[in-house]
Amino acid sequence: MTTPAQSAPVAVDRLTAVVDLDAVAHNIAILRDRAGGTPVMAVVKADGYGHGAPQIARAALDAGAAEIGVTTVDEALALRAAGITAPILSWLSTRGYRAAIEADVRLGVSSPRQLAGIVADAHAAAVTAVVDVKVDTGLSRNGVAPAEWAATVDALARAVADGAVRLHGVFTHLAHAELPEHPFLDVQRDRLIAAAADLRARGLDPVAVHAANSAATLTRADLRFDLVRPGIAVYGRSPLAGDDCGLRPAMTLAAPVILIKRLAAGDGVSYGHTWIAPRDTVVGLVPAGYADGVVRSLSNRFEVAIGGRRFPAVGRVCMDQFVVDLGPDGGGVSEGDTAVLFGGDRPGEPTAADWGDAVGTIDYEILTGVHGRVVRRYVGAEGPGTSR
Numbered sequence: 001m002t003t004p005a006q007s008a009p010v011a012v013d014r015l016t017a018v019v020d021l022d023a024v025a026h027n028i029a030i031l032r033d034r035a036g037g038t039p040v041m042a043v044v045k046a047d048g049y050g051h052g053a054p055q056i057a058r059a060a061l062d063a064g065a066a067e068i069g070v071t072t073v074d075e076a077l078a079l080r081a082a083g084i085t086a087p088i089l090s091w092l093s094t095r096g097y098r099a100a101i102e103a104d105v106r107l108g109v110s111s112p113r114q115l116a117g118i119v120a121d122a123h124a125a126a127v128t129a130v131v132d133v134k135v136d137t138g139l140s141r142n143g144v145a146p147a148e149w150a151a152t153v154d155a156l157a158r159a160v161a162d163g164a165v166r167l168h169g170v171f172t173h174l175a176h177a178e179l180p181e182h183p184f185l186d187v188q189r190d191r192l193i194a195a196a197a198d199l200r201a202r203g204l205d206p207v208a209v210h211a212a213n214s215a216a217t218l219t220r221a222d223l224r225f226d227l228v229r230p231g232i233a234v235y236g237r238s239p240l241a242g243d244d245c246g247l248r249p250a251m252t253l254a255a256p257v258i259l260i261k262r263l264a265a266g267d268g269v270s271y272g273h274t275w276i277a278p279r280d281t282v283v284g285l286v287p288a289g290y291a292d293g294v295v296r297s298l299s300n301r302f303e304v305a306i307g308g309r310r311f312p313a314v315g316r317v318c319m320d321q322f323v324v325d326l327g328p329d330g331g332g333v334s335e336g337d338t339a340v341l342f343g344g345d346r347p348g349e350p351t352a353a354d355w356g357d358a359v360g361t362i363d364y365e366i367l368t369g370v371h372g373r374v375v376r377r378y379v380g381a382e383g384p385g386t387s388r
Ligand SMILES: *Cc1c(COP(=O)(O)O)cnc(C)c1O
Pocket: 043, 045, 091, 172, 173, 212, 213, 214, 215, 229, 230, 231, 232, 233, 239
């Protein structure tokens, strides 16, 4: 690979999510390698986990992903409008089928009622709908419930026979994938295999059996089947504790230090004075707050990297800003210097996982929570460019 091991340092003039599309390409290469030749569907739901769905989809497809996965039909249609022509599967919509069918978007089916709606819209559009039936093998979330499986297979057989529907795949979602040894993975695998056999016994031939999210793609060859569906790993975050799998975080959240001032020992910082300067010190102001995804529960619990050094954020995170303690000597920081809130690709940088650990959530929620006034800048394969 020609991809450098680390991305270049970032410099920003406002709160910016710098998205490195070379990192996405690198991560897709790792996932393709781990998938051992099984096609990769890059999951870009929730606006590409906060990274920008069309940009990530394009970078992933250019790097060899075969398909794109999203939750809603609206997300799928937005990708079509952005010029993405690759296969797209949308697995969590109960509306908008006709537009999806006409835009050649595959639909996940989780119940006979949903299938009936798809069949009606396929007739109205006079176009065959292509579906992947989703089996609930034990996550008890979406997917056809065991009690409705027989009725769903019957309805599918009828819909296929009258030309309203073509069955493309059968799939499921795993409950314990981040624990590769968990015995329930075997239970879900075997239930999925049985579901595929049920379909074949009715003359329905799913060409794509699929189950693996990032964690399963990275660890379980027996769960690859015909297609793998990684999400978080595309963005460079490993779902496996203590193993980064060589992935590179694609997003760096950064902001300039916009104001520097001296405080005397005993001065309080931010609302409620939850931090009091223990000594004379210098603080820097960073224009990012909870309205942008720097969750308030991080108050007094995170650090930023400036010029490769770590500094603690002190006092409450406000809607629009927070304060960093630069130490008595000011840490060599000047107004206009860039503070990295999280990135993780260069030595010394905090990560989205650090934030998750600090506030009792996961990096998935941190990444998808980046919003508000954050501007995105794309670097690498497709960049430079700014959106929003
Ligand atoms: C979100 C999602 C994925 C991707 O999961 P990751 O853990 O991010 O890899 C795959 N399949 C389905 C059905 C999903 O909802």
